[in-house]
Amino acid sequence: VTDPAGQRALWRIREDASGTATRMPDGTEAWPGWEDCAVPPARLGPYLRDFRALLAQHGLRGTPYGHFGDGCIHVRIDFDLLTPAGVSRFRRFSEELADLVVTHGGSLSGEHGDGQARAELLPRMYGDELVGLFGRFKDLWDPDGGLNPGMLARPARLDENLRFDVLPRRPVDVAFGYPQDGGDFAGAVRRCVGVAKCRTETAPGAGVMCPSYRVTGEEAHSTRGRARLLHEMLAGEVITDGWRSTEVRDALDLCLSCKGCRGDCPVGVDMATYKAEFLHHHYRGRLRPAAHYALGRLPQWLRLARPFAVLLNALARVRPLAGLAKRLAGITPERTIPELATETYSRWLRGRQGKGTHIVSSSRVVQVWADTFTEHLSPQVGRAAVRVLEEATGRTVLPPPSKVCCGLTYVSTGQLDAARAVMRRTLDRIGLLPGHPLVVLEPSCAATLRTDLPELLPDDSRAHELASSVRTLAQYLEEYAPDWAPPRLDRPAVGQTHCHQHAVLGDAAERRLRERMGLTGELSGGCCGLAGNFGFEKGHWEVSVACAEEQLLPAVRKSEPGAEVLADGFSCRTQLDQLAGRRARHLAEVIAEGLGDGRP
Numbered sequence: 001v002t003d004p005a006g007q008r009a010l011w012r013i014r015e016d017a018s019g020t021a022t023r024m025p026d027g028t029e030a031w032p033g034w035e036d037c038a039v040p041p042a043r044l045g046p047y048l049r050d051f052r053a054l055l056a057q058h059g060l061r062g063t064p065y066g067h068f069g070d071g072c073i074h075v076r077i078d079f080d081l082l083t084p085a086g087v088s089r090f091r092r093f094s095e096e097l098a099d100l101v102v103t104h105g106g107s108l109s110g111e112h113g114d115g116q117a118r119a120e121l122l123p124r125m126y127g128d129e130l131v132g133l134f135g136r137f138k139d140l141w142d143p144d145g146g147l148n149p150g151m152l153a154r155p156a157r158l159d160e161n162l163r164f165d166v167l168p169r170r171p172v173d174v175a176f177g178y179p180q181d182g183g184d185f186a187g188a189v190r191r192c193v194g195v196a197k198c199r200t201e202t203a204p205g206a207g208v209m210c211p212s213y214r215v216t217g218e219e220a221h222s223t224r225g226r227a228r229l230l231h232e233m234l235a236g237e238v239i240t241d242g243w244r245s246t247e248v249r250d251a252l253d254l255c256l257s258c259k260g261c262r263g264d265c266p267v268g269v270d271m272a273t274y275k276a277e278f279l280h281h282h283y284r285g286r287l288r289p290a291a292h293y294a295l296g297r298l299p300q301w302l303r304l305a306r307p308f309a310v311l312l313n314a315l316a317r318v319r320p321l322a323g324l325a326k327r328l329a330g331i332t333p334e335r336t337i338p339e340l341a342t343e344t345y346s347r348w349l350r351g352r353q354g355k356g357t358h359i360v361s362s363s364r365v366v367q368v369w370a371d372t373f374t375e376h377l378s379p380q381v382g383r384a385a386v387r388v389l390e391e392a393t394g395r396t397v398l399p400p401p402s403k404v405c406c407g408l409t410y411v412s413t414g415q416l417d418a419a420r421a422v423m424r425r426t427l428d429r430i431g432l433l434p435g436h437p438l439v440v441l442e443p444s445c446a447a448t449l450r451t452d453l454p455e456l457l458p459d460d461s462r463a464h465e466l467a468s469s470v471r472t473l474a475q476y477l478e479e480y481a482p483d484w485a486p487p488r489l490d491r492p493a494v495g496q497t498h499c500h501q502h503a504v505l506g507d508a509a510e511r512r513l514r515e516r517m518g519l520t521g522e523l524s525g526g527c528c529g530l531a532g533n534f535g536f537e538k539g540h541w542e543v544s545v546a547c548a549e550e551q552l553l554p555a556v557r558k559s560e561p562g563a564e565v566l567a568d569g570f571s572c573r574t575q576l577d578q579l580a581g582r583r584a585r586h587l588a589e590v591i592a593e594g595l596g597d598g599r600p
Contacts, residue, residue, distance in 0.1 A: 038071050046104065061077070067111070082164055087159050101125075164190065168234060178455070180268070185277065188274065191227070192267070198224050200214065207264045211547045212256060212543060215550075221254050243278065256499075257271075257272035257412050283414065295331075296412070297415075316337045333538075340376060341378070348382075365397070366436075384588040388477075401429045404430055405425075406426070407419035443500050443501035446501070450504055453467055454467045472501070477513065478512065485516075486594070487594030492519070492520050496572040499528075528576070529545060530572065552575070565584040566585060
């Protein structure tokens, strides 16, 4: 395989195996416990046959993934560690497997340590006399038993102190549906098995996870660290105040809700969803931070502000007034308040088509979502998309219904009751045409409709229908105008692939479209650091800037003269404008410009 993207995909299969193997094809959980027993390589074939037979005898399944060349077997097995019967079977299997490994001349631990998982079984390998000598030796050097007690000498039973003993057995009452985990929040938290792909100094390849850890270097700000804190919160032993925990709140505060972990974590830990769930419970019935009211309810405020856009834009340039407004809204003082559009996207579209426009055939229309950012802050993106869609398909873009919203800002601030109300109102108003996709220009809104909508309204069939209809502009063009030739621009491109697009939607169609347009070069991985409300909130400025400085800003600074700066996300464009003084554009704007001036 010589293609770099293909090579990355193949390597990822191997690199992610220790996490990927923790889920069976039917979604059930699998665990380490016999992670690296080893036999002489010459005995590997007979041992594997006996090992598989033992699994079948106990009704267990396992996925081995390495290191066969050394006779060392890494494997995750679908032990039931949550019920007494399952734990009993785990113990019987472990005892019999230990005997099997020894029979083949092997070691219970070929690469890592024996720890608590296998130390009880060491007499089967070394004999009672030698294991007793281990204890005597330890007593000479550690007579008080203070150093790592109970690991090899006089260990606990292998079925004691199991990690999940302390978790609640009944599902916790939660807002999201957690469809991949049977509706169980504890099951969602159990997804993290400590692979630590989130603990990287640089984003892997085009990956995103975990930007806050790379900035702070603190375990508590990694996906794994946050998952562990949520585990302790559910266990209630170390963290005893549950959803009210300030420790968990503080660890989640620097989570950018970028959803990078949902796409990059081998087991799909979705810390953005967990954070929204936590904030929902943490602030229920309590006063929230000012930014939750100001930024979390942004769609509401922008609709109210629309008639006064010119006045408010002028007032935002008056420093004392702008400073006071930011202080009251919980916005960091370093940020500039974005300018409001004096004409919204939907008003422009209705005026352009005329009040008496009559659509003769529903098969000749395109539905475009009027997200809050396109509607009130960057309507030029919507206007460009209309031009491109009409040119490419010959179809008419329908005017969007009023007061529809995906609920993104409510979700990211944990206002989930309000989010569900907004989503239900949207479903009542949207009126999807059967069989017609919905083009969504803002990646974060597209991801919210694709994932958060059906997960917050799991019993509403309309939510699943809307989620399945979502397409990005490039996806729609590829699917419904495959023979259309976009304009050739033949210039380099830099910029940002939106985190939510990377994690939820994928950017393969965008890559192919850029290639057809002659836009060369790779867009940045990592995270722009603004991440919706995160980069505007007080206390997040330094982390936000540091995230941008990791990949995005250096790439833009080093770009060739005349390079196209691309960013489909409003946050990414805003970050580039405010930190680098560079105007980035949505891909729709670039295509529309390439089509020339022959506007209808």
